[in-house]
Amino acid sequence: MLGAFWKDGRIQLEEVPTPSIEKDEVLIKVLASGICGTDLHVFAGKAYGKEGIIRGHEFSGKVIAIGEKVKGIKEGDLVAVDPNITCGYCYYCRRGEIHLCENLRAIGVDVNGGFAEYCKVPFKQLYSFSSNISPLEAAMMEPVACALHGIEKIGIKLGDSVLIVGGGALGLILMQLAYIHGASKVVVVEPIESKRKVAKELGATYVIDPLKEKVDEIIKDLTQGRGVDVGIEAVGKGDTVKLTIENMRRGGRVLIFGVAPLSDYIAISPYEIYSKELTITGSFVNPYTNSRALALIEEKRINIEKIISHKFSLREIEKAILTGLSGEALRVILYFEE
Ligand SMILES: [Zn+2]
Ligand SMILES: [Zn+2]
Structure with a gap:
């Protein structure tokens, strides 16, 4: 072979x-x-x-x-x-x-x-x-199962606003799962135009080009100045993790989903985590989510073709x-x- x-x-x-x-x-x-x-x-x-x-x-x-x-x-x-x-x-x-x-x-x-x-x-x-x-x-099935684990770990509630930083394949799978999980709006930050276009086609409420637009200003406009309920980093870089954290509301929840290089570090103010009562968590691979991921694909609840x-x-x-x-x-x- x-x-x-x-x-x-x-x-x-x-x-x-x-x-x-x-x-x-x-x-x-x-x-x-x-x-x-x-x-x-x-x-x-x-x-x-x-x-x-x-x-x-x-x-x-x-x-x-x-x-x-x-x-x-x-x-x-x-x-x-x-x-x-x-x-x-x-x-x-x-x-x-x-x-x-x-x-x-x-x-x-x-x-x-x-x-x-x-x-x-x-x-x-x-x-x-x-x-x-x-x-x-x-x-x-495997990438969808990984995304499913992440979405369930961060616990999106019905009506939550969600920010997804990174509109690659996994970012757009995460976006679709966020909607199934009850998100009211999902904002996708992605520098590549063709990916922003697919994000829009798949239902993103708003897409942001971080190279040309100010992410924090737009997020403030979209959330009455508060920041989003849930932020998901789906790039795998220190800088984009930082960007995600910066756009959270008080009490917001951040999921680090992207695989960052071992050499990346970020500086965060512990006071900000404390006073805003932020939750920051990671999610790793796909425990007990494969059969449900496959069911969602089989029932066409998420669009894989795009x-x-x-x-x-x-x-x-x-x-x-x-x-x-x-x-x-x-x-x-x-x-x-x-
Ligand atoms: Zn993989
Ligand atoms: Zn073991």
Whole structure:
């Protein structure tokens, strides 16, 4: 099979044997595989990526073979993959906080993933989906599940005003989930015009170009001078976290969703957190949210088609990565012939 390995600081397409499965594993033929921002960080040399691994953790496929201990899945099934494999026995797993697992391993990060024609996956990581949705939509189960965890963690109330800083693929998924969760208005801050346009098409109340407009003045105008109830940072930069915090009302709640570089720091006044009674929290991956994320996609409660801006074949992966790195794309996805 053909697989895209991360080796010596670049992506290398190689022909390798199709993996053989263990008793509790399933072999899937990959049908769609999204290129995540975290993959792009690795490909740009801005984050560490394990050597010699086939990356790709947002993917779907068709079941080709099953191990003898596999339950609930059969050959021919269409499946989406939860890449995060937890141990089940550490302190966190035993307290129901599986995403904080001390032994967390991720498919496409620590073991071979979906930038390949075939991938083997433990069966408990798989979620079946119907042919009502495309494999491309199903491949977005994982990012939607991560966004769902974030939205539930920050606890949007019916009628809340929400600011989303960053109108990339995840920012626009978060926006749609914020509306489902009862937001009255969602304001999206995004410097790229094409992304602001999609944000508008998907229902953003207001979009702001931070390069040309004053974010704080517009937020004040939209909230009778108070600031928003909930702020979500979906860029992954210290500066944008700071911008989000600065636009909160008293008692506001901030979610840090973007993956910032380890070297980024921000200065915050503790007095401001104290006196405004701000809540600032992070959200990490997708605990217990995959099946509900897939249900929302299957029932077309969120629009995934507009989030996928570019499609490439596996052989075009270098072009796909360059498109992702250009900053103009929403989600770039690899698709495979059935
Ligand atoms: Zn991802
Ligand atoms: Zn664990």
